[in-house]
Amino acid sequence: MTPRIALAAFRQATNTFAAGPTGLAELVGNLRRGAAVRALRGTNTVLGGALAELNRDPSAATSVPLVAAEAIAGGPLTTEAFDTVAGAITTGLTETAPDALLLDLQGAMVTEQGQGGEATLLRAIRRVVGPNLPIAVVVDATANLDPALVDLANALLVADSTLPATFPGSPHLRGADAVHLLERTVDRTIRPVVAIHKAPLLLGTLRWRADVEPARSLLAHVTALEHRPGVLAAGLAAGFVHADVSHAGSGAAITTDDDAPSAQALAAELTDRLWERHRGFDELGAMTLTVEEAIHAAMDAETGTRHGPFVLADLGDDPGSGGAGDGTALLWGLLDLGAPGAALAPIADPDAVARTAEAGIDGRLELALGAKTDEEHGYPIDVRATVRALLDGRFTRDGPIAAGRQDDLGRVAVLVCDGRYGNTVEVVVSERRAEVDDPALFRALGIEPTRRRILAVKTGRPWPAFASFAARVLAVDTPGRSSPHLSRFPFRQVPRPIWPLDEP
Secondary structure, eight states: OOOEEEEEEEEOOBOTTSSSOBOTHHHHTTEEEGGGGGGGTTSSSHHHHHHHHHHHOTTTOEEEEEEEEEOOSBSOBOHHHHHHHHHHHHHHHHHHOOSEEEEEEOSOOBBTTSOBHHHHHHHHHHHHHOSOSOEEEEEETTOOOOGGGGGTOSEEEEEOTTSOTTSTTOHHHHHHHHHHHHHHHHTTSOOEEEEEEEOSBOOHHHHOOTTSTTHHHHHHHHHHHTTSTTEEEEEEEOOOTTOOOTTOSOEEEEEEESOHHHHHHHHHHHHHHHHHTTHHHHHHHTOOBOHHHHHHHHHHOSOGGGGOOEEEEEGGGOGGGTOOSOOOHHHHHHHHTTOSSEEEEEEEOHHHHHHHHHHOTTOEEEEEESOOSOSTTOOOEEEEEEEEEEEEEEEEOOSTTTTTOEEEEEEEEEEEEEOTTSOEEEEEEESSOOOOOSTHHHHHTTOOGGGOSEEEEOOSOOHHHHTTTOSEEEEEOOOSTTOSOGGGSOOOSSOSSOBTTSOO
16 A cells, blocks of 8 residues: 655744744635645745655655745744644644654744743644654754654655755755655654754854854765665754754764664764864854945945945844844944945834835835834834835745745735935835745845845855855844844743853
């Protein structure tokens, strides 16, 4: 009989320092059930890769799509939000009785009770399906690997969501790898076992970049490990540094064929290698500029738009790491310093969107823009602006990393704001938070990114999407709850000592 593999995704990275919880409303726009999950096929996601693989050879296994849910990074998940998705998964498993389960989890979820979301979900699933159903879990490279998963998952793989679909370790290919592991587990060709080993490191997305050293060499070693006899999967996870939990930090996950001692030894060896190279990550973490330094670097350079824009990454207010998305530090700098040819996206400010809708296209207005969540991301900026566009904020990403993924920012306005010295700045204002790690948003709004001198974007990882056409990509040290400077946060739960907070 052809095995039936259930597919489910539940992805959210929790910033425990964020201003408020992540509720059900944050999930509704990105919640698919049943057959609607099949729309992910071919996208650079774990389920997209799994569906493509299962469609390629239906005789090997068939898919049973259950749920795909995702929320942008934010505060701890409310009980209502968690229970809604977890309940949909467990109910689906009860009703369909599959032969195996593939779970796509971000790996850094925290519930409002302070519990690790992934382990809590797996325990709920095991209560329904029992100990014998094969479960393969794929987490992101920003996961805080929870040792509790060792006893809850049969296989544990790590995907890097910054890699194009054709690269080893990409979500698409990891989804296909997980399908193969489950097929072999169901027919009893293999008996996978998992080991996790942690390192006393908080690396995060600024330091962990697959395309540069030292991560590049470490990941080459991971690939070599997966070619060893008996090793079914190997992975390194940098961790999500804004989750203050007891299992925080970087780590290694190894899945072997019925060889727990070997899995444990290889995981320890991998984290030893990671620790040996950790000083190499320090330089990447220090590569930040102040707002003034970054804007002056872009303004003073001779390259201009002939060789692409300067991309300024708003690190302190990155919605992809739980930032409020309405920080105004870069907006202030661009207006006050007279930056020419600048565009900024997006500032989440529903009230401002409503005001611009009242003014209408080409309308002039004065308003206080941004910083409505708190004062940690700056203060509202009084601007005079012309409304250039009012649009539906749904768009499809077209970059190599997230091609085909759809985003919904609610209503969106493009404002042309008057600068201090006769310059203007195009500002995208949205009803919902969004991480701009893809130039498709600009193009969907009629802003061609390659023709701007400066692009200010709310993301902590701009390199994969913008490096191909940018003159330079600059990491900007802005205020906010996603700052990479971890000494600014009151950690209480992370294991100590841990680098870079301490010197272990």
